Amino acid sequence: MSTFSEKTTVYQANDSSFPRELEDEAIYILREVASQFEKPAILFSGGKDSITVVRLAQKAFYPGKIPFALLHVDTGHNFPETIEYRDWLVNKLGLELHVRYVEDSIKQGKVKEETGKYASRNALQTVTLLDAIEEFKFDACIGGARRDEEKARAKERIFSVRDDFGQWNAKKQRPELFDMLNGKIELGENIRVFPISNWTELDVWNYIKEEELRIPSIYFTHEREVFERDGMIWADSEFINKSEDEVPYKTQVRFRTVGDMTCTAAVLSTADNLDDVIGEILSAQISERGARIDDKRSEAAMEKRKQAGYF
Amino acid sequence: MDILRIATAGSVDDGKSTLIGRLLYETNSITQDKIEALESASKRKGLDFLDLSLLTDGLIAEREQGITIDVAHIYFSTPNRKYIIADTPGHFEYTRNMVTGASNTSVSIILIDARNGVVEQTKRHFYISSMLRIKNIIVAVNKMDLVAYSQEKFEAIKAELLGIAEQVSFEGQTLQFIPISSLYGENLVRKSAETPWYEGETLLDSLEKFSTQNSELSTIQARFPVQHVVRPKTEEYHDYRGYAGKIASGTFLVGDLVEALPSGQISKIKTIEKFGTQLESGNAKESVVITLEDNIDVSRGNMLVKVGEQPESRKEINAKICWLDSQMLTVGKTYLLQHGINRVKAKVTNISSVIDIKNMSLSNEAPADGGLKLNEIGWISLKTASPVFADKYEENPANGSFILIDESSNGTVGVGFVE
Numbered sequence: 261m262s263t264f265s266e267k268t269t270v271y272q273a274n275d276s277s278f279p280r281e282l283e284d285e286a287i288y289i290l291r292e293v294a295s296q297f298e299k300p301a302i303l304f305s306g307g308k309d310s311i312t313v314v315r316l317a318q319k320a321f322y323p324g325k326i327p328f329a330l331l332h333v334d335t336g337h338n339f340p341e342t343i344e345y346r347d348w349l350v351n352k353l354g355l356e357l358h359v360r361y362v363e364d365s366i367k368q369g370k371v372k373e374e375t376g377k378y379a380s381r382n383a384l385q386t387v388t389l390l391d392a393i394e395e396f397k398f399d400a401c402i403g404g405a406r407r408d409e410e411k412a413r414a415k416e417r418i419f420s421v422r423d424d425f426g427q428w429n430a431k432k433q434r435p436e437l438f439d440m441l442n443g444k445i446e447l448g449e450n451i452r453v454f455p456i457s458n459w460t461e462l463d464v465w466n467y468i469k470e471e472e473l474r475i476p477s478i479y480f481t482h483e484r485e486v487f488e489r490d491g492m493i494w495a496d497s498e499f500i501n502k503s504e505d506e507v508p509y510k511t512q513v514r515f516r517t518v519g520d521m522t523c524t525a526a527v528l529s530t531a532d533n534l535d536d537v538i539g540e541i542l543s544a545q546i547s548e549r550g551a552r553i554d555d556k557r558s559e560a561a562m563e564k565r566k567q568a569g570y571f
Numbered sequence: 572m573d574i575l576r577i578a579t580a581g582s583v584d585d586g587k588s589t590l591i592g593r594l595l596y597e598t599n600s601i602t603q604d605k606i607e608a609l610e611s612a613s614k615r616k617g618l619d620f621l622d623l624s625l626l627t628d629g630l631i632a633e634r635e636q637g638i639t640i641d642v643a644h645i646y647f648s649t650p651n652r653k654y655i656i657a658d659t660p661g662h663f664e665y666t667r668n669m670v671t672g673a674s675n676t677s678v679s680i681i682l683i684d685a686r687n688g689v690v691e692q693t694k695r696h697f698y699i700s701s702m703l704r705i706k707n708i709i710v711a712v713n714k715m716d717l718v719a720y721s722q723e724k725f726e727a728i729k730a731e732l733l734g735i736a737e738q739v740s741f742e743g744q745t746l747q748f749i750p751i752s753s754l755y756g757e758n759l760v761r762k763s764a765e766t767p768w769y770e771g772e773t774l775l776d777s778l779e780k781f782s783t784q785n786s787e788l789s790t791i792q793a794r795f796p797v798q799h800v801v802r803p804k805t806e807e808y809h810d811y812r813g814y815a816g817k818i819a820s821g822t823f824l825v826g827d828l829v830e831a832l833p834s835g836q837i838s839k840i841k842t843i844e845k846f847g848t849q850l851e852s853g854n855a856k857e858s859v860v861i862t863l864e865d866n867i868d869v870s871r872g873n874m875l876v877k878v879g880e881q882p883e884s885r886k887e888i889n890a891k892i893c894w895l896d897s898q899m900l901t902v903g904k905t906y907l908l909q910h911g912i913n914r915v916k917a918k919v920t921n922i923s924s925v926i927d928i929k930n931m932s933l934s935n936e937a938p939a940d941g942g943l944k945l946n947e948i949g950w951i952s953l954k955t956a957s958p959v960f961a962d963k964y965e966e967n968p969a970n971g972s973f974i975l976i977d978e979s980s981n982g983t984v985g986v987g988f989v990e
Binding site for chain 1: 816981
């Protein structure tokens with residue numbers, strides 16, 4: 261049925277270089293955040309995108325210090341490698357880190373732990389995030405989301421206004437003209453800022469390579485206990501409810517995206533360096549979020565989470 | 572690697588999504604799982620073809636109603652450059668979205684259904700592209716397969732559009748006509764055997780050759796709006812004072828004599844830096860830190876320009892404006908005017924005329940109902956609380972536009988082009 265069964269020519273994207281204009285644009289955005297807001301924070305997950313954002317912030321204010329704190333919403337189901345990396349980075353750059361735990365939101369009865377085969381704390385972290393924003397009175401939260409990741413995100417603004425309840429209203433977005441950013445808000449509202457909106461997955465990897473950034477080891481090949489479910493490779497851990505026929509085995513994998521252990525699938529890989537990682541992405545038949553279990557819930561999974569205040 | 576930014580717009584059925592889908596597909600920018608997802612979603616909708624609009628219509632409401640509501644950004648690349656497409660909806664708040672989507676682009680692709688020829692939408696698209704001074708316009712006459720690749724049909728559309736171009740085009744704007752079929756990929760990436768009478772390039776070949784907006788902005792007068800003053804106050808950088816910002820236009824060199832606006836104080840550029848690396852020069856769109864030889868009065872919102880190249884200091888601004896809000900713009904109302912990164916209060920003193928895009932004519936009277944409505948374009952005068960150092964939009968697009976912010980809603984309600 262495909263109208264597109266036949267390609268008329270073969271074009272191969274290449275890994276030649278990173279478009280520096282994207283860095284200039286992101287730095288401009290971060291400088292606007294520092295000037296337009298009282299108390300901005302970077303939402304830090306330990307994934308490659310938020311690592312990129314921290315690097316950009318470092319460059320934007322050099323030789324001054326990064327004028328943003330980091331906020332990490334810890335689901336309690338993180339890869340230990342990500343936490344190690346986070347602490348290393350915070351220490352290296354002398355950053356202020358705030359960690360808030362989904363576990364605490366559960367204990368306070370604000371959210372209920374999911375049950376069943378697909379139980380995850382990914383959706384629950386929205387409540388913890390909104391509470392943390394209120395607690396610290398953050399008026400701008402900088403995230404590493406990109407428009408190429410997912411089609412609801414393709415409609416996201418660079419300065420995205422959220423109401424008192426953290427909600428995103430796709431129909432009421434402010435038009436963004438040229439590079440003029442309007443961050444004016446009322447008390448209680450806040451803005452989510454996406455400085456790498458226009459980057460693709462490949463841009464991020466090329467940037468990490470050119471900047472020689474250290475990243476968590478789970479992005480490279482390693483041996484891990486995994487099992488298969490729904491055609492995806494899941495990392496085995498105590499946080500996942502396996503059925504009897506889901507038998508774990510050891511194999512060489514890496515992660516293409518890093519959420520928590522219940523929402524991120526692994527890919528078979530032997531890539532142990534950035535060139536090989538980039539090579540794998542160039543030839544991959546599966547998109548980046550194809551390995552995100554959280555997006556597989558429905559076609560509108562991302563938009564619904566964003567409406568509720570997800571970043 | 573450079574980036575070419577493109578705007579596409581057109582009516583719902585003229586095959587825009589298919590065109591974009593084709594470009595993504597042929598440049599290997601869409602993965603197998605996305606194509607498979609499209610196939611199953613198309614089947615669910617009972618379609619027997621791949622509905623590529625499902626790729627770009629990211630919102631629940633868009634898929635439900637089968638229309639595009641908001642601007643979507645789509646990315647692809649070739650070995651030569653990276654492309655960003657701002658895809659704007661065909662019907663919903665057309666002008667507002669089109670102006671928003673096209674505001675950063677250097678190429679506008681106007682799609683025409685070969686069967687229908689030039690429609691009102693086409694004129695609007697052409698007019699807005701020219702108002703924004705988008706340098707390259709590609710008129711893609713699509714669905715040529717449905718008119719048997721008729722050269723006659725193609726030439727007729729071309730002639731009609733050239734007539735419109737005479738009224739709205741500006742000097743230096745290029746206009747290209749390409750007969751295509753998005754469905755079959757004719758003249759998109761591969762030259763079509765169906766149109767032997769067409770001697771021009773394919774769509775992608777044209778795109779690969781255009782110069783980017785940045786390279787053009789670098790050749791005009793230099794403007795540096797100061798975003799942030801870097802003062803580390805550490806032992807190592809005790810007296811360091813750097814001005815961080817993105818060069819709006821032109822090129823600055825180390826040693827250039829610059830004037831700070833509004834203070835009028837003059838100094839010399841000591842360094843141009845990027846993360847500690849010292850550069851000899853900085854070009855348009857580059858985010859840099861500039862340090863000066865002397866301690867002069869410069870703060871956020873100020874502008875550095877080369878001595879002898881000052882923009883006009885304006886407290887009264889005449890501008891063409893596109894209104895983006897459901898609440899009318901009216902004479903006497905005060906807004907916050909944001910020019911680049913600088914904000915001042917501004918009062919509307921006059922609305923002189925409104926444009927009728929359908930007939931490509933101006934009414935030389937104030938609007939009958941006293942204001943400018945959503946999606947209307949008109950000419951207004953503003954008085955500002957303090958001087959704005961803006962250029963005419965046609966001379967310097969990077970320093971000649973502004974937005975209006977309604978202080979009661981904080982919304983961005985209008986975009987203006989300084990005359």
